[in-house]
Amino acid sequence: MALDKGCSIRRAGYNGNGVAQLDLKAQDGTFDWSWFYSNTDSARAVLAVALAAITSGKSVECIVDDPATGSSGLYAIFLVG
Secondary structure (H helix, E strand, O other), rough: OOEEEEEEEEEEEEOOOOOOEEEEEOOOOOOOOOOEEEEOOOOHHHHHHHHHHHHHEEEEEEEEEHHHHOOOOEEEEEOOO
């Protein structure tokens, strides 16, 4: 099952396994700062949205694993105005 959550983002990167990793916190308090990982097919697009959010100070809407734990999956990310 997956959660659709508004999130704050503070760090993002691309690791040696070819996935994007994002440090996210749910705005509704469902989960605190935790790492989420994309799949390899969408990693560059996920990283592009994440970096746009960080540089513009905007939040993101994400679809992530439920329950959200450290190193959970990230399935979609959208920039929120």
